[in-house]
Amino acid sequence: MKLTILGGGGFRVPLVYGALLTDRGEGRVTDVVLHDLDDGRLRAVARVLAEQAAAVPDAPRVTATTDLDEALRGADFVFSAIRVGGLEGRANDERVALEQGVLGQETVGAGGIAYGLRTVPVAVDIARRAARLAPDAWVINFTNPAGLVTEAMSRHLGDRVIGICDSPVGLGRRIARVLGADPKQAWIDYVGLNHLGWVRGLRIAGRDELPRLLADPDLLGSFEEGKLFGVDWLRSLGAIPNEYLHYYYFNRETVRAYQQAEKTRGAFLADQQARFYEEMRDPGAAALAAWDRTRAEREATYMAENRESAGAGERDADDLSGGYEKVALALMRAIARDERTTLILNVRNQGALSVLDADAVIEVPCLVDSGGAHPVAVAPLPEHATGLVCAVKGVEREVLAAAGSGSRATAVKAFALHPLVDSVNIARKLVEGYTDVHPGLAYLK
Structure with a gap:
């Protein structure tokens, strides 16, 4: 194959x-x-x-x-x-914003x-x-x-x-781990968009164990999301959000932390990986050892600014191993061999989340077999989460429209409608700034 x-x-x-x-x-x-x-x-x-x-x-x-x-x-x-x-483009994305x-x-x-x-x-x-x-x-x-x-x-x-994305997998694994359960035996009720989802339940042998976690402040504060969001906020939500929702719930603090950082994440990775690829120009260099050393540093510094602003400390050792490659392999196995499994994936909605249309790509548990990934119908989100999902999906649709038409005005609209931009004037300045530094945006007229 x-x-x-x-x-x-x-x-x-x-x-x-x-x-x-x-x-x-x-x-x-x-x-x-x-x-x-x-x-x-x-x-x-x-x-x-x-x-x-x-x-x-x-x-x-x-x-x-x-x-x-x-x-x-x-x-x-x-x-x-x-x-x-490349990573230079990522660093420019961060800097302009x-x-x-x-x-x-x-x-x-x-x-x-x-x-x-x-x-x-x-x-x-x-x-x-x-x-x-x-x-x-x-x-x-x-x-x-x-x-x-x-x-x-x-x-x-x-x-x-x-x-595919490793964030929901890692989140489910962490919740199961603190509950003393095998992640492979747990059904994770997760729903949203990529980097914008919530775990609303974790069922083991048919019993939802998430209420037990939310009721125990020591247990709830013992893992990454508890440290990042705080026990009180998670109990208020009644759910465990994807770590990327920290950018929404604590936006001002995160922006301030990024502004005060010595380097943005993109600039750090650009420098770090440049050193790795430069080292690989030496035919005598130990390639695997150099890669593994660089990878360990990369994983340890993941979302460092968010953890610093929240006082969350260092990442747990169990969270440094990545995971998206395991999701990819499980997905390929399920399709190629008809090894039926359940994975949280990004697929077309097809009615699974009623608030969005059938073609909208969402992130939900899917039953996977030789016929592909089939989204499982999920209960509606609470109003605050529904509003956020619909707003961000609306922005994604404007991005697709701008990319398809080359319309600069539509690109401005995409920026202006995002909850974390919230200003038409700033949106115009962002489009101007990004088109100045990205040759790949020259198509916007």
Whole structure:
């Protein structure tokens, strides 16, 4: 079975390959094709993968190419993890927003809109090519903003594109862990959009254990979200929000922390990964050791500004292992082998969440089999959450409209309508600032 990884020179690709190395079952991935626009990054990542596979018999074969059509042709699965504009683009997203006093995070608020505006046209081109060159392939999207990009691709691939994210998986795992339960045996009632969802229940043997967690302040304050949001706020909500909702619930504090930070997250990662890829220019460097060292630092500093503003301290060791690669492997196994499972995924709504239309991509538990991912119907959200979900989905639709039409006015509208921008004048300044620094937004007229 052939897996094509778009963004194959990206830093997190070895996580995916490492997961593939653990799969010895029938119908496993035997060929991995890495595609990237940067040949140097491709060679660096290929070296890491070669060291990973050194002691593994019958490891999946790895090839690399800068030709997109060659990479897509004949693929069974396509894993899309591109970053349009690179980490320099992410750093610019953050900087331009913070200069206007608003959040520049890559998936939330102004930064997420800017990233979406320059990513959607590229993702749509990939979707069209995949439909032509690999019509039977399943496209697994991890490109951020994951829900928005998945919805853009679904307009050309239908339900054969599925978005994944490790945030809901990690959240469910943490809740189950503090309750003393096996995450694999728990049903997680999670609903929302990507990076905008809530756990409303966690059922073990048919019993909802979330009320027990909410009633115990010591237990509730013992894990990441309890430290990040505070026990009182979680009990007020009666749910456990995705960690990215910290940007909404504590926006002013987070913006202030980002403004005071020595470097933004994007600038930090740009410098850090530049050092890694530079080190890989030395043919004698130990590629896997260098990658693993860099990855550990990356994971430990994840959402550092948010944790600092909340006084949440360092991340727990159990939360430093990532997880999206495990979701991707479980999804591929379920489809390729009809190994039925339940995963929280980004898929077209199809009536699962009644407040949104059928084509809106949402993030909910899905039953997965050889026919793809089927969203499970979920109970309505409370009014405050419904309002937020509808507002952000409305912004996503304006981003898609702007990307499709090239309308600068529609791009301004997308920024202005976002709850974390809330000013038409600031929206205009953001569009001006982003078009000045991003060549990929030159299409906006």
